[in-house]
Every structure is written in structure tokens, then in C-alpha cells.
Amino acid sequence: MLKIDKVLSAPHGIAAVLVRRAPKLVLPFGERSKSRLRAVLDNGDEAALFLPRGTVLRGGDLLVAEDGSFVEVQAAAERVLEVRATDAHALMRAAYHLGNRHTPVEVGRDYLRLEFDPVLADMLARLGVQAVQIDAPFEPEAGAYGGGHKHGHDATFAEDYAAAQAVFHEHHGHDHDHGHSHSHSHSHEHEHDEHCGHKH
Numbered sequence: 001m002l003k004i005d006k007v008l009s010a011p012h013g014i015a016a017v018l019v020r021r022a023p024k025l026v027l028p029f030g031e032r033s034k035s036r037l038r039a040v041l042d043n044g045d046e047a048a049l050f051l052p053r054g055t056v057l058r059g060g061d062l063l064v065a066e067d068g069s070f071v072e073v074q075a076a077a078e079r080v081l082e083v084r085a086t087d088a089h090a091l092m093r094a095a096y097h098l099g100n101r102h103t104p105v106e107v108g109r110d111y112l113r114l115e116f117d118p119v120l121a122d123m124l125a126r127l128g129v130q131a132v133q134i135d136a137p138f139e140p141e142a143g144a145y146g147g148g149h150k151h152g153h154d155a156t157f158a159e160d161y162a163a164a165q166a167v168f169h170e171h172h173g174h175d176h177d178h179g180h181s182h183s184h185s186h187s188h189e190h191e192h193d194e195h196c197g198h199k200h
Helices: 016-021 088-100 118-126 154-199
Strands: 002-008 024-027 036-040 046-050 062-065 070-075 077-084 105-107 112-115 130-137
Touching: 016 070, 024 036, 046 062, 077 088, 077 118, 088 105, 088 112, 088 118, 118 130
Parallel strands: 002 046, 024 070
Antiparallel strands: 002 062, 036 046, 062 070, 077 112, 077 130, 105 112
């Protein structure tokens, strides 16, 4: 049993020849989102992963086993909805509505991919975009505020939400101060106008 507790995120700078020789760990997105996992490599060896909580493996990442050997992560093809549209605006609208549902989404140059879901497929059809069921690797966006390896599932969403709230409160505090000084100067101008009006 190969014990793995380190990840070198792509691009990792390890020589291509070493990566080619390394056994492969081919997993769908759901399995790549687990920090504790037992799996079988493509060479038949068993591996046990003990990774930091919240780690999401991506295709191209390198795992480092306790014995110093490398294992390359590959994203398995899985059943996904691929969303395309004839115009960019329709695709942006689809991305917006999917984002509102906190659905993990892969954003390509001219497509979106998400885990297959008949309810979302129906919503996308009503939005006027083409959502086709295909088998393909799935690499959804990392969390917007967390950086690093994050995804839209509960634990990491909670962290991202907390970070977003902190940013909002910091920004809101600034706006409040600005609004206060603005209303103060406005009332001063208003008094000044009344004074001028009185003189005329």
C-alpha cells in the first residue's frame, strides 16, 4: 500500500520524463475532492491518500508518496452537462444562474460544464442554451475568495462565504464613512444655499 500525503499542484516544474514514468491515479471530481481516499493506480498498486482537509486534486497534479515516488493525477471522464450557446450573452446568463445555485462549474473558453442534473438541464433549456450530456473530464472552478484548491461543496463554500462577508464588511465600513462625510458636506452646502437665499 502506497501512502501519499503530499501534493505538488500543476504546474509543478517536475521533468516531463519523470511524470510520464509515474503511475496514474484516474479519478472523477467527487473522488478528487476527498482528503482521505483509498484507490487503485493504473499499474494495479493500491494507494492510501492522507491529504490536507479541503484539498481538491486537479488533472496534472503530482502526488508524492512516503517513499518519494510520484503519482500523476488524471481527471477521469464522467457524465457531465456541456453547455454551449450561439452568443456569449446567453452563456454568461447561464453561468450567472448556475452560480446562484452554488453549483460547481467548469468554465471553458466557449462552454460551461457541470455535473449532470436533470433539474439544471431543464433550467438551462429554458434559458435558451444547448446543454448536452457527454462523458468528459470535469475540472470546476476553484472558490473565488479562497484561492488554491477549493470547490463549491459545503465546507469550502462556508469558508469562501465567510471571506466574502469579511470583504463586504470592510468595504461597507468604508462606504459608510464616505457616505457620512458626504452627507455632512451636503448639509453644509445646503445651509450655505439657504444663507445665500436669505441675502438675496
